[in-house]
Amino acid sequence: MTASTTSEPLSPAIDARGVHVRLGNSDILRGIDLTVRRGEVVALLGANGSGKSTLVRALVGIVPLAAGSVRLLGTDLGPDVPWARLGYVPQRISAQGGVPSTAEEVVASGLLSGRRLRLPRGWRERTHAALDRVGLADRARQAVQELSGGQQQRVLIARALVRRPELLILDEPVAGVDHPSQEAFAATLTTLTREGLTVLVVLHELGSLSPLIERCVVLRHGLVVHDGAPPSPAGGHADAGHEHVHPHEAEVSLAARGGDMGLTDTGMLP
């Protein structure tokens, strides 16, 4: 379960060494080492602004590295990475396009990767299978713009799953997502990890995914401050009167839910 000794015939799924990222004048990441072995399920935790989103964006090549190296599935980050075996789920659709597009079209675009610029044979069946996996088989022909936030998030997960990836990298997949969607997502992920999927997931709180998580990496101010078993929640975070501020909508919850495990910048670790 923990990051200890299993003999590894294969190279790690993710092997990041000394990752530095600068955006403008600020050092967002200041030397991150992160290894995720094949088959592991690792959560990346930290307060808002600790750099966890930037880290996964750097790992998949969206944000350029100022220093350090990243190897994905045994290949240096670049055009030679077997991109078809890797799935990435962003926080949200970064910018909604101006033209309507169906869930089917968005998910099918996930079948393109690396040098594959055209849809493979049988794309429609694979697309529908992926939508079925996230419980949206009946919404294939509906415009993504008409779906709810939780459903849109599930479409993005299907877009990553349609490749049948070996490694899945997710950036806050359940933030601001309704409870049924969260539970459906946890169930899907459970099935996939049993099939051997490697997962790196950025989370604000472990929540419904906590049974799956084998290892937690905690970032603070652009550095790794914890790598191991899931840490306990910050003091007071689970109290009834605690004001829980979500990263995006900054919604204030009036009553913390059971099992809610949030992390704040102060006092999470002694």
Next chain:
Amino acid sequence: MNAFDEILGMLGDPLMQRALIAAILVGVTAPVMGVYLVQRRLSLLGDGIGHVALTGVALGWLVGSAMGLAPTDALAIPGAVVAAVIGAIVIEIVRERGRTSGDVALALLFYGGIAGGVLIIGLAGGSSGNLVQYLFGSISTVSSADLWLTLVLGAIILAVGVGLRTALFAVSNDEEFARASGLPVRVLNIAVAVVAALTVTVAMRVVGLLLVSALMIVPVAVAQLVTTSFRRTMSVAMVIGVSVCVVGLSITYWHYLSPGATIVVLAIAVYAVVALLRPVIGRRRPRPAHDPHPDIPDDVHVEGGTTCNA
């Protein structure tokens, strides 16, 4: 019978035949690239490229008159193609580098393009009057050589715009995801910009540089009123593009009107009619049966202990 004879007469006119072929080509190709520009929220890119193309027209003219070519504007269209492609690549690079200065760069190209064109045409011994046919179109003067160039460029536009549809959709819809998929994002972005530039120069003869963008954008705007998919939006926009081009051009066969302006006004009229009729004909589209409110849990305990989470 009389109307039938009139139409036969129009189709028998070689000038009109060439014009109609050019109009069909432009009507099909312009919306194809327009879809990607609307998807990226770069609807005005076509305009920016069009203004730069004007400098290219003038440069072609200058080179042509320096070389003593027979019609001094023989190199105007090649000049426009070169300038538009360079302009499009510059805009793309600026867009990629600095996110905030994108619209300022576009503005610089707009004004630089027009001013450069007027300045250079003067140096070439012409007047800004010579540019009017490029600004507002001159479909009635399409030669067979022009037509061949239009045909070749049109084929390139369709090959890229339709052939690489899924890849261009992926990069236009979510550029970061495309990057995280290892797709050649920069190559695809430049392909969109270059092919949009070719589209501008193709459409220049029909509607003129000032109205090019209308033909790329308005059919797409109409199509997205009635469709839910990207693919359908593209095909409906192509049908609308061809229809307004052919009908608009035909009107000017009988009435002395500017073809370019007639086509654009027609396209906007179609938009207005569809937008007004949509609530009536929109019933065809099944209303989603679910609650339109987003499914965000409110975390509030309401009397009776139920959570309002439709």
